[in-house]
Amino acid sequence: MPELPEVETIRRYLAPVLAGQRIVKTQVLLPRQIAYPAAEDFTARLQDATILHVRRRGKYLLLGLSADLTLIVHLRMTGSLVYEQEAFEPDAHTRVIFLLSSGNALVFRDTRTFGRLYALYPHELAEAKGLAKLGPEPLTPSFTAEALMEQAKRTTIAIKPFLLDQKRVAGLGNIYVDEALFVAGLHPQRRASSLRTEEWQGLKEAIEVVLRAGLADGGTTFRDYRNGSGGQGHHQEHLWVYDREGQPCRRCGTPIQKIVVGGRGTHFCPHCQGEVMP
DNA sequence: CTAAGTACCTGTCCGC
DNA sequence: TGCGGACAGGTACTTA
DSSP: OOOHHHHHHHHHHHHHHHTTOBEEEEEESOGGGEEESOHHHHHHHHTTOBEEEEEEETTEEEEEEGGGOEEEEEOTTTEEEEEEOSOOOOOTTEEEEEEETTSOEEEEEESSOOOEEEEEOGGGGGGSTTGGGOOOOTTSTTOOHHHHHHHHTTOOSBHHHHHHOTTTSSSOOHHHHHHHHHHHTOOTTSBGGGOOHHHHHHHHHHHHHHHHHHHHTTOOOSSSOOOTTSOOOOGGGSOSSTTOTTSBOTTTOOBOEEEEETTEEEEEOTTTTOOSOO
16 A cells, blocks of 8 residues: 555654654554564563654654664555544554553554564664665655666566565555656566666656655555545545556546556556557 | 565455 | 455565
C-alpha cells in the first residue's frame, strides 16, 4: 500500500501530535508482527518511553524515543498508523495499540499482516533488514541521475523492477514507478542499462514530479491507505496510468495497457512511452 | 554477485 | 448464491 508520499503524509501528521507524549501502555494483539525484539520485550522497552520525533527513510517510519530507542514501523501492503482521539474499540484488523499520556492512542492496523514493527537500540538497527541497504532518498540532494545511471551499468533488468528495488532508490512502489515512467515517456520493459544520459535526467525529474504530486494530494487511497488521522488520500483521482487499464491516456487518448513486468502489474500508455528497444 | 521464484496473509472481485 | 481462482499498494528468503 503505502509508498513514499503516503508514509510521508502520515509522518507529517503524526510528528507534531506525538512529540512529547509518553507511551503509557503497549498492547500487542498479533505478536508475529513484532519483528524485534520478542513481543514481551518490545512492550517492556517501550514502557514509559517518550516520543521525541518522527522521521522517515524510504517507506520506514522512525519514531525517535527517549533512552536511545527507535520504534520502527513498516506498513508493507495494508498497514496503517492512526492517531485515535476518540474512544475506540479494536476492530478485526487492529494489531498493536500504543496508549499515550494524553489519553489518546496510536493504533497500528493491518489487514494482511505483512507490516513489521521494531523497537531497537542503536547497535541493533541492522535488525530492520532493508533499512540499512536503502538507496538514495528522492527529494533530497543525494538523489541524482548520475547515481542511477551508475547503478544501471551492472544490471540487465528492466527499468520497472530496477526502480522498485529499494537499494537503488528508496520509497518508490508499484504506483509511483508506473506514474514516473509515464511522465518520463519510458517503456517499463526497457532495459535499465539502455537509457541514455538525457533519459536518466528526465526520469529522475519525473520521479520527483510524481512523488510531489502524490504528496500534494495526501497520498493515493485505493482501499486500505489512511493518513495519520484516519482520512483518505486523493491522488487516485489524478493518476496518469496506474489502475487505468482500458481508459484513455490523459495525454493522447490511447487506451492504457496493463501487462506484467518483473511479476508486477504494470500500467502504461503504448503511444506515449516509446519502445522496448529504442 | 545478480536474478528469479516463492512465501508470507486476508479480502475482493470475476467468471462459471 | 456459492465457489474456485486470480490478484492486490511490499519485502525477505531460497534457489539457480
